[in-house]
Amino acid sequence: MESIIFLVLIVWFFSFFSLAPFVPTRNKDLQRIAKIIQLQTGEVFLEIGSWTAKVSIFMAKYYPNNTIVGIEFSPFLYIVSKIRSFFSWQKNLHIIYGNALHLDFWKYDVFYLFGTPDSLKNKIIPKFQSESKKNARLFSYCFSFENSQLYEKKHKESDQDLSVFEYRKG
Numbered sequence: 001m002e003s004i005i006f007l008v009l010i011v012w013f014f015s016f017f018s019l020a021p022f023v024p025t026r027n028k029d030l031q032r033i034a035k036i037i038q039l040q041t042g043e044v045f046l047e048i049g050s051w052t053a054k055v056s057i058f059m060a061k062y063y064p065n066n067t068i069v070g071i072e073f074s075p076f077l078y079i080v081s082k083i084r085s086f087f088s089w090q091k092n093l094h095i096i097y098g099n100a101l102h103l104d105f106w107k108y109d110v111f112y113l114f115g116t117p118d119s120l121k122n123k124i125i126p127k128f129q130s131e132s133k134k135n136a137r138l139f140s141y142c143f144s145f146e147n148s149q150l151y152e153k154k155h156k157e158s159d160q161d162l163s164v165f166e167y168r169k170g
């Protein structure tokens with residue numbers, strides 16, 4: 001019992017430093033998101049804050065010829081993700097531990113996250129604008145933000161869908 005309380009406290013503690021709301025992408029949206037993202041040959045995908053790697057595992061299966069990377073900074077969620085990714089048997093999937101804000105964004109072509117508008121606007125987008133490739137794309141689940149320098153496209157095929165916002169440099 002103590003160990004469960006301890007794990008819950010760890011997850012709760014890390015949520016305070018989080019870029020994001022502490023809930024994952026809905027299962028029923030995974031296929032829709034994978035289709036919207038449309039990875040091209042050779043593109044490397046990064047999930048920023050990969051939780052238990054649900055999205056990353058789905059993407060790795062959907063795009064077996066692309067490299068899929070998930071980064072998670074909660075140690076507990078990272079360990080769960082490593083176990084889940086091992087049993088997914090996807091050789092193109094890599095789960096790494098750490099703070100996404102310290103990653104080298106130049107290595108990636110497509111970014112996905114479920115982050116708050118505030119973290120998007122003040123942390124992720126400035127890094128995306130200054131440190132990513134010219135043709136890089138960023139997909140934000142549910143939340144958008146204002147930025148006149150980026151091209152924005154909203155994906156919402158029906159009223160029941162949650163929005164997916166796509167950002168490009170131009």
Ligand SMILES: C[S@@+](CC[C@H](N)C(=O)[O-])C[C@H]1O[C@@H](n2cnc3c(N)ncnc32)[C@H](O)[C@@H]1O
Pocket residue numbers: 014017018019020021022023024025026047048049050051052054055071072073074077098099100101113114115141
């Ligand atoms: C809302 S959850 C989304 C999880 C997953 N992307 C999904 O859509 O199902 C946000 C995740 O981001 C992680 N996170 C928050 N800030 C982070 C950071 N700076 N670096 C890496 N992971 C982070 C949190 O621990 C949490 O697991």
